[in-house]
Amino acid sequence: MSDSSDWPQEIFSVLLAQNIDLVAHVPDAGHTALIHLAEEHDKVDVITLTTEEEGVGLLCGAWAGGRKGVLLIQSSGVGNCINALALPVICRAPFLTIVSMRGEWGEFIPWQVPMGLATPKVLGAMDVEVFRVSEEQRVAETVSAAGSFAFNTRRSAAVLLSQQMLGAKQFKEG
């Protein structure tokens, strides 16, 4: 695999291979390309949420009805999901989310830091298995492993796309 892999395309291919055809999201810059791929695909439904926790119940309901989905969010949105994450846990339903990280490596905005640093701890506290990825070359295998874990063992899994890989958002006045 080359150094500059097209990792959003690779994630999308993994999702399709696992028969995931619902993509719920609160958008983040780190997910732009993946959301675009989902929107362009005629067999995939894309749901823009008003807040991240809607995605937890939505994907649980979809799974009850026989469909598989993924939730794309930014790390700040993980905090919004805390109580909702009890739903897949108590119902032994699978739950898969891909989280683009803020508030860590190279962060410029201090307001992003508290939730960014708390993200893995909060997920762990709610029984969500964390799969962190920091290198483009390992994105596909990590999403694949997290998806298999979630849907085969009916547990919750989160892939954290690190800011080291995504690149910190740049801010310049003027």
Place this chain on the structure above:
Amino acid sequence: MLERRKLVNHLLRQRPDNALTVSSLGSPTWDIASTGDNPLHFSFIGTMGQAAPFALGLAMAQPNKRVMVFAGDGELLMSLGILATIANQAPGNLTIVSLDNESYGETGGQPTATAGPTDLEAVAKGCGFSQTCTAASEKDLDAACDQVWTAKGPVFINLKIVAGPSPLVFPYSFDGAAAMNRFRDAVNNPGKS
């Protein structure tokens, strides 16, 4: 004001064969349980605010079924944003029945925002629901019930009901996994008993 148990019974008596129902935690779940057990019903007993998102996912996964979610006013107020999400997805097979007693019935009857100026039907309409109505009397109810199972969704029906406790009736199981497994099997493998 309408009597909640009578009302729920009335709506479920007309339940079509292709119906899937969901109830939010607290009184709506006890109400539905009081009408009898049905494997094609899923009861929330926690995770307040998640019943309508769950119903949207279910409706998108089962476009040939009619999905109806019974949700209290407190439940809906906790996640008003989902009404905008639902209206934008516009599932034709989804009905939200709001059981609006203008109070937090499980916690001492404290007034909700709908006891004040907040109007859930107006919120749903403003979010873009194609069909909405409010019923506060038996007479309004007949008109509301006409569309509840059949109108092209998303439908939002706000039912103004009497506040105050009803006898507790528990659903099939408090074990979420047991309840989910039975519901999911009934939805996806209807031949399997």
